Amino acid sequence: xxxxVPTLPTGAVLSDLAVGNTVSASHGKTLAQExxxxxxxLVEPVVCCFLKKASGGSATAKVAYNRTPGVQALYxxxxxxxxxxxxxxxxxxxxTVAGSPATWLALTxxxxxxxxxxxxxxxxxxxxxxxxxxxVSGLTAGTTTDLHFAWSGSVxxxxxxxxxxxxxxxxxxxxxTSPTTEPGLxxxxxxAGNALxxxxxxxxxxxxxxxxxxxxxxxQHRRHLQWVARGEDNSNAWTVTSTTFAAIVTxxxxxxxxxxxxxxxxxxxxxxxxxxxxxxxxxGGITLTVRAIVTPVGGSPTNTDLAIAGSGSWGASTMSIDLxxxxxxxxxxxxxxxxxxxxxxxxxxxxxxxx
Amino acid sequence: MPILSxxxxxxxxxIPPASSSGPLADTWPLDAGSVIILRSNSAHVEREAVRxxxxxxxPGEITGFETAADVTADLRASGSPSxxxxxTWQEIPWDRRTAIRLGPVHxxxxxxxxxxxxxxxxxxxxxxxxxxxxxxxPKYYFAATxxxxxxxxxxxxxxxxxxxxxxxxxTGQQQVTGTLTCTAPIRVQSHPDSRQWTCxxxxxDAALSVAVxxxxxxxxxxxxSSSPPTVPAAYLNGVSVWETR
Numbered sequence: 001x002x003x004x005v006p007t008l009p010t011g012a013v014l015s016d017l018a019v020g021n022t023v024s025a026s027h028g029k030t031l032a033q034e035x036x037x038x039x040x041x042l043v044e045p046v047v048c049c050f051l052k053k054a055s056g057g058s059a060t061a062k063v064a065y066n067r068t069p070g071v072q073a074l075y076x077x078x079x080x081x082x083x084x085x086x087x088x089x090x091x092x093x094x095x096t097v098a099g100s101p102a103t104w105l106a107l108t109x110x111x112x113x114x115x116x117x118x119x120x121x122x123x124x125x126x127x128x129x130x131x132x133x134x135x136v137s138g139l140t141a142g143t144t145t146d147l148h149f150a151w152s153g154s155v156x157x158x159x160x161x162x163x164x165x166x167x168x169x170x171x172x173x174x175x176x177t178s179p180t181t182e183p184g185l186x187x188x189x190x191x192a193g194n195a196l197x198x199x200x201x202x203x204x205x206x207x208x209x210x211x212x213x214x215x216x217x218x219x220q221h222r223r224h225l226q227w228v229a230r231g232e233d234n235s236n237a238w239t240v241t242s243t244t245f246a247a248i249v250t251x252x253x254x255x256x257x258x259x260x261x262x263x264x265x266x267x268x269x270x271x272x273x274x275x276x277x278x279x280x281x282x283x284g285g286i287t288l289t290v291r292a293i294v295t296p297v298g299g300s301p302t303n304t305d306l307a308i309a310g311s312g313s314w315g316a317s318t319m320s321i322d323l324x325x326x327x328x329x330x331x332x333x334x335x336x337x338x339x340x341x342x343x344x345x346x347x348x349x350x351x352x353x354x355x
Numbered sequence: 356m357p358i359l360s361x362x363x364x365x366x367x368x369x370i371p372p373a374s375s376s377g378p379l380a381d382t383w384p385l386d387a388g389s390v391i392i393l394r395s396n397s398a399h400v401e402r403e404a405v406r407x408x409x410x411x412x413x414p415g416e417i418t419g420f421e422t423a424a425d426v427t428a429d430l431r432a433s434g435s436p437s438x439x440x441x442x443t444w445q446e447i448p449w450d451r452r453t454a455i456r457l458g459p460v461h462x463x464x465x466x467x468x469x470x471x472x473x474x475x476x477x478x479x480x481x482x483x484x485x486x487x488x489x490x491x492x493p494k495y496y497f498a499a500t501x502x503x504x505x506x507x508x509x510x511x512x513x514x515x516x517x518x519x520x521x522x523x524x525x526t527g528q529q530q531v532t533g534t535l536t537c538t539a540p541i542r543v544q545s546h547p548d549s550r551q552w553t554c555x556x557x558x559x560d561a562a563l564s565v566a567v568x569x570x571x572x573x574x575x576x577x578x579x580s581s582s583p584p585t586v587p588a589a590y591l592n593g594v595s596v597w598e599t600r
Binding site for chain 2: 002005007008009010011012013014015017018019027030031034035037038041042043044045047048049050052072073075077082103105106107129133135137161162164166168169170171172173174177178182208210211212214215217218221223224225226227228250251252253254255256257258259260261263264265266267270329
């Protein structure tokens with residue numbers, strides 16, 4: 001029996017759980033509904049980013065993705081820049097999983113086979129969109145993977161304008177048939193007549209299953225914050241040349257401030273801890289250091305420095321970073337700076353903070 | 356009945372990991388206190404599960420205009436909805452010269468209005484502009500729609516509370532902020548903007564599609580030169596959009 005995923009919380013009150021009152025089957029069903037809502041409806045956007053006009057006729061942007069367990073598909077929208085000059089042009093977009101072909105479930109497969117005409121300037125609101133639903137059921141939950149957004153176009157086209165990726169919620173979950181891959185708790189188990197057993201975490205019923213699913217709702221909900229360069233190559237990645245901390249050369253005309261809301265699961269005194277990840281390139285012997293300046297709104301800044309040892313190849317480095325929950329409305333301002341250890345040019349294609 | 360579940364405290368209460376030898380083992384009675392803790396934890400997570408809808412470097416240089424008439428001069432050519440009127444949504448054409456569109460993400464309508472009905476969570480926006488001197492009364496716009504078309508920003512199609520603007524006179528780098536608070540009830544299953552999105556591959560013995568309402572957020576600007584024909588370069592360098600309670 002599948003568990004329908006509610007689109008609203010249960011709205012359960014605590015007063016009906018007073019000590020001494022009868023425990024009824026409805027309490028167990030409320031647990032199952034809450035877990036389905038927490039684990040299959042409250043899913044997250046992965047990225048929404050704007051890319052500057054690319055150089056060179058093709059580029060591949062990298063988007064970091066860590067699948068929330070239970071999520072099976074991503075809704076992906078790509079828009080391209082308008083053409084320059086007179087006459088129509090075309091562009092193709094191919095999205096792959098770390099370079100391997102993706103499986104597409106619906107709408108337009110973003111596999112590079114569909115060349116869409118691109119509108120010319122002035123840019124109307126109804127630009128060509130490439131929209132696809134990607135199957136991510138095979139991605140290992142808890143592991144960050146790079147989704148590759150490769151674009152190529154005719155001479156008048158200048159690359160991807162915007163990428164939007166979000167996880168798609170589920171209509172129902174099926175922990176009875178697939179207890180290890182489907183989130184939630186059997187809705188039938190709490191019914192009167194069934195044994196109130198502890199069960200196991202890997203079966204669909206029992207108190208241990210409920211407890212384990214609550215724990216996973218806390219620890220496996222992947223919130224993504226990420227900043228994406230228009231490509232991972234020398235022409236399109238962001239650059240760092242300063243030997244002291246300075247704004248990353250992103251093509252913007254100053255170093256912007258970003259604001260996010262930290263998640264205060266354990267009260268506002270416990271920070272929202274995430275994985276600070278940077279994809280970068282530095283030559284051998286050079287260290288690229290990326291600094292995240294985190295300031296709770298109304299508070300004082302804290303610097304977190306992530307060092308990437310140069311190898312001459314693109315790669316990702318990670319470390320832990322805390323977003324304090326002590327700011328006004330739990331809001332946090334974030335800025336980035338970077339430096340290289342000695343005169344050189346290092347490059348960055350993606351910065352992410354993933355819970 | 357409230358929309359969000361009730362919590363006992365404003366944080367998650369830590370509990371032992373699931374274990375067959377722990378307090379939830381077969382032979383132990385399930386006490387009301389344990390269930391209260393589980394439910395309270397769940398209710399707290401519901402409240403904290405607000406989302407970052409966008410955090411991005413901006414599109415960069417944005418378009419300014421010599422005259423106010425130029426802002427709307429290409430509207431009909433570009434197919435945009437503005438008919439040259441004074442309503443907030445009609446002051447700019449909402450094309451790429453005057454706005455950016457974010458989304459879609461699926462709506463989570465779990466904010467309780469005064470009358471107890473559910474609606475969208477409050478949306479907050481911070482846009483990091485760099486506006487040089489030389490513009491007369493810059494104005495910025497914020498909006499949300501349940502459809503990708505800006506036609507839905509008109510008086511008939513828009514939802515109350517989801518179109519706003521601010522006149523911000525600063526120059527240089529500046530963070531312009533806005534808040535959108537919907538005042539119309541939203542029910543995902545029965546809303547006319549509800550869509551079916553494929554949500555899983557065939558073979559899982561579960562529903563292959565799910566009803567969602569797509570949400571789009573818009574950030575606009577209206578920059579008219581104070582000394583035409585000079586139109587100085589202006590920039591939108593960073594964008595942050597998030598949900599809050």
